[in-house]
Amino acid sequence: MSGLPVAAPTLLERAGRAGRAGSLLAVLAAGLIWVALLAPIIALLLHLSPSSIVSSLTASGAFAPTVISLEASGTTVGVLILAGTPLAWLLAHDRLPLPRLWEAGLLASLLLPPLVIGLLLIFMVGPLTPIGAALSVIHLSASNTFFALVVAEVYESAPYYVLGALTAFRSVDGRLEEQAAILGDRPGRAFLRVTLPLAAGGLAMALATAWARSIGAFGAVIIIAYHPFGLPLQIWTTLQETGLASALPFALVLLVVALPLPLLVYGWSARAQGRDRG
Amino acid sequence: MLRVAIEVERRRFQVAADFEVAAGERMSLFGPSGSGKTTILETITGLVRPRTGEIRLGDRILLRTAAPAMDLPVWRRRVGLLRQNPALFPHLSVDQNLTYGQGRRRAQDPEELIRRLELGDLGRARPAQLSGGQAHRVAAARLLLADHDALFLDEPYTGLDRRLARLLTDLIRDTAERRHLPTVMVTHELPEAQAFADTMAVLDEGRVLQRGHASEIVRRPASRRVAELVGYVDFLGLPEGGTLGLHPDRIRPGASPGLGRVLRGTVRRRRPSGAVWEADLEVASSPTATLTCRFDDVPPDPGADCEVTLLDPPRFDRDGKLTAETAR
Numbered sequence: 001m002s003g004l005p006v007a008a009p010t011l012l013e014r015a016g017r018a019g020r021a022g023s024l025l026a027v028l029a030a031g032l033i034w035v036a037l038l039a040p041i042i043a044l045l046l047h048l049s050p051s052s053i054v055s056s057l058t059a060s061g062a063f064a065p066t067v068i069s070l071e072a073s074g075t076t077v078g079v080l081i082l083a084g085t086p087l088a089w090l091l092a093h094d095r096l097p098l099p100r101l102w103e104a105g106l107l108a109s110l111l112l113p114p115l116v117i118g119l120l121l122i123f124m125v126g127p128l129t130p131i132g133a134a135l136s137v138i139h140l141s142a143s144n145t146f147f148a149l150v151v152a153e154v155y156e157s158a159p160y161y162v163l164g165a166l167t168a169f170r171s172v173d174g175r176l177e178e179q180a181a182i183l184g185d186r187p188g189r190a191f192l193r194v195t196l197p198l199a200a201g202g203l204a205m206a207l208a209t210a211w212a213r214s215i216g217a218f219g220a221v222i223i224i225a226y227h228p229f230g231l232p233l234q235i236w237t238t239l240q241e242t243g244l245a246s247a248l249p250f251a252l253v254l255l256v257v258a259l260p261l262p263l264l265v266y267g268w269s270a271r272a273q274g275r276d277r278g
Numbered sequence: 279m280l281r282v283a284i285e286v287e288r289r290r291f292q293v294a295a296d297f298e299v300a301a302g303e304r305m306s307l308f309g310p311s312g313s314g315k316t317t318i319l320e321t322i323t324g325l326v327r328p329r330t331g332e333i334r335l336g337d338r339i340l341l342r343t344a345a346p347a348m349d350l351p352v353w354r355r356r357v358g359l360l361r362q363n364p365a366l367f368p369h370l371s372v373d374q375n376l377t378y379g380q381g382r383r384r385a386q387d388p389e390e391l392i393r394r395l396e397l398g399d400l401g402r403a404r405p406a407q408l409s410g411g412q413a414h415r416v417a418a419a420r421l422l423l424a425d426h427d428a429l430f431l432d433e434p435y436t437g438l439d440r441r442l443a444r445l446l447t448d449l450i451r452d453t454a455e456r457r458h459l460p461t462v463m464v465t466h467e468l469p470e471a472q473a474f475a476d477t478m479a480v481l482d483e484g485r486v487l488q489r490g491h492a493s494e495i496v497r498r499p500a501s502r503r504v505a506e507l508v509g510y511v512d513f514l515g516l517p518e519g520g521t522l523g524l525h526p527d528r529i530r531p532g533a534s535p536g537l538g539r540v541l542r543g544t545v546r547r548r549r550p551s552g553a554v555w556e557a558d559l560e561v562a563s564s565p566t567a568t569l570t571c572r573f574d575d576v577p578p579d580p581g582a583d584c585e586v587t588l589l590d591p592p593r594f595d596r597d598g599k600l601t602a603e604t605a606r
Contacts, residue, residue: 178325179365181352183379183424190353193378197369 044251053249065234066253072146072230073215076153080161080210085203088162089191092169110159114219117155121224125151144227152220157213164206168199201269208262215258231257280428280460284331284341286314286321286484292329293317293484299428299460301336304451306471306492307464309481310507315464318481319430322462323359324352335427335460358426362433364417366405372416373401379424386453391419394449396442410437418446422453429454431463435470447474468496468508480504497590499523502598513594514541515564520601521594528589529571538589543569545584548577559584 090096091103109117125131125142135142142148172195180190196203218232226233231254239247279300286293293314299305307315320326322333324340327349333340340355342348366375376388376397392398395415405413414437421429429450435443451474454461465471471478472492479489487507488500499505502513502521510523522539533540543559550556557577559569571577571586578584595601 173365175361175363175365176367178352179361179367180378182323182357182359183420184353184356186351186353194367198367 041255044248044255048248048252052245053252062234062250065229065231065250066257068146068149068228069215069230069232069254070257072149072153073211075150076157076214077207077211079150079154080158080207084158084162085165088165089169089195091162091166106159106162109155110163114156114217115223116219118152118220118223121152121155121220125224143224145225146228149221149225149228149230152223152225153214153217156217156220157210160213161206161210164209165199165203168202168206169195171202172198201272204265205269208265212258212262216254279334279336280322280462281332281334282318282322284318284321284328284333286317286326286328286331288314288317288484291484293321295321295481295486297479297486297489299462301458301460302455303477304454304461304463304475306475306478307462307481308468308471308478308507309466311466313481314484315466315481316432317484319359319432319462319464322355322428323357323430324350324355325359338427356425356427357430358421358424358428359430360418360421360432360434362436364405364413366408366413366416366420368405370405371401372397372403372405372408375405375416376420376423378420386423386457388419388423391422391449394445395419396445411439411442414438415442415446418449422449427459429459429461431461433465434463435465435467443470450474472496480507482507496525497592498600499592500600502594505592505594510592511570512568514561514567514569514588516593517563520596522588522591523594524567524569524588524591526570526572528591529569530587530589531571531573531577531584532587533585534587538587539591540585540587541569542583542585545578545580545582547580548573557584559586 087102091099096102112120122143123129125135125148127133127136127141127143132142135147140147142151176194176198177190180194181187185193215230216232218236221230222233222236229237231250235247235250235254238250279298281298283296284294291314295314295318297305307318309315317326321328321331322340328341328343330343332342332344335355335357338350339348340350340357366372367378370378376392392401395418397412397415397419400408400412400416405416408416414434418434431450434446434450438446450461450463453459463471463474465474475492477489478492478495480487480495482503488495488504490498495504496508499508499510502510502523505513505523509527510525512524513521514524515521528538530537541559541561543561546558546560548555548557551572555573555575555577556570557573559571561567561569569586593601
């Protein structure tokens with residue numbers, strides 16, 4: 001043995017070891033969460049036999065809820081694009097007085113339990129309210145109609161779109177919009193040529209999230225739009241009347257209808273952002 | 279002709295600018311960082327709103343706060359600004375960036391610009407693939423291709439080597455001359471300011487301290503503050519009152535009474551400096567001032583006496599104002 005002292009682990013080395021242990025823990029925790037989140041979907045696929053899927057979907061009237069769900073959430077997405085995009089743009093550019101108040105409003109509808117939203121909607125647009133009365137003049141009713149279904153879905157999904165779009169618009173460097181103006185673009189043109197293409201990835205993600213929320217909306221829907229049946233209510237009533245086995249195929253349909261669009265958009269927007277950042 | 283008279287509120291001070299730039303004239307706005315140079319350019323462009331003032335370009339009024347008030351939006355001012363951040367559109371190719379501002383009519387031939395700025399094979403690249411210097415050149419070319427009535431350049435040489443900086447200067451100079459554009463460049467580097475412009479304005483804490491020809495300001499700074507900003511490193515107290523400005527480039531060894539004021543001093547230190555030598559001298563009349571003189575060869579030993587000539591030095595009175603009498 002030479003007389004070299006054996007170095008005690010330095011502070012840095014100890015920190016490094018602690019860091020490795022820490023990152024191992026983090027990976028474990030992440031894996032646990034991943035399994036917990038995906039396991040139900042795997043379980044669903046394991047419990048379905050092809051014959052049961054076919055038999056439940058070919059039963060009379062089984063196709064209608066899918067159509068209604070697609071129509072209602074398609075309409076909802078249209079409403080969100082038309083009404084939510086300007087709101088998000090105005091908020092992102094500080095063009096609204098009392099911006100905190102507007103954001104608080106969005107957060108409130110995000111934080112309210114959907115069931116409570118449904119109850120409150122009855123107080124707002126039910127047949128006995130001024131708004132309900134006004135609607136009846138144009139032969140609309142916001143309870144148990146297609147219109148009511150859309151209203152409920154808009155309330156449940158709007159904050160997801162507007163807050164996501166707000167983030168997307170904020171992530172566009174304001175200097176680029178100024179540069180467009182310097183090069184002669186009036187604001188509308190600069191929006192189409194610069195802001196929109198740069199925010200497109202984030203906007204699409206926000207819209208896809210809102211779409212998934214709206215097609216799966218249940219809490220507010222069951223209170224103000226029990227009829228017509230969309231997929232979530234179909235699942236609920238089937239479960240109540242004939243049990244789990246016949247409800248599961250509808251759950252699969254809901255997943256198949258609701259998920260591909262968001263997943264596609266997710267992949268596309270990640271690629272678009274990678275391209276712009278190099 | 280660009281005519282600017284504005285007052286802009288800033289956090290620490292008020293920026294007050296009042297100047298004219300003729301069509302085809304190039305002016306440098308020179309001053310330390312944070313002196314309000316960029317604010318002035320952004321106000322003319324319309325990105326910043328002044329408290330009061332008026333801006334005219336040719337026969338158009340871009341802004342007037344007095345009645346009848348007028349405030350053209352940025353996109354109607356037709357005023358080009360090259361900022362330090364190149365702000366290339368990341369979703370467009372270099373070619374698409376270059377032609378972005380060509381809505382109305384072509385200001386000049388893109389082929390020639392692309393060739394002169396050496397952007398030839400970058401047309402299809404995305405901004406994220408460019409180096410800092412390339413991005414800056416693309417931004418400059420994009421600005422020159424747009425149809426503007428005046429050009430403003432905010433520290434345009436950031437990130438460019440000397441050769442490319444020269445290239446850009448020549449290009450902007452040609453463009454301004456051919457299209458008769460008033461052009462203003464902002465910089466905190468004196469040689470850049472001089473190389474670019476016909477006239478120069480020295481800005482400090484939001485005020486224009488002096489305007490004039492680029493060489494005249496260095497030779498005859500109107501005040502001690504201007505002298506400090508244009509490179510006078512120290513001031514020498516005079517027995518008869520007042521001070522002389524000491525500029526390292528304007529002190530010569532030896533007595534040449536015909537060229538300026540001759541001083542006798544004692545060498546304190548000497549050192550090689552690049553291809554020449556430098557020596558610090560102490561002058562009996564003003565022992566605290568640092569007088570550094572460049573020598574072509576080894577200066578005298580420390581402790582030895584030595585004569586130097588201050589080439590036509592500016593002289594300041596007790597208030598720090600330039601005095602008219604010569605200092606010989």
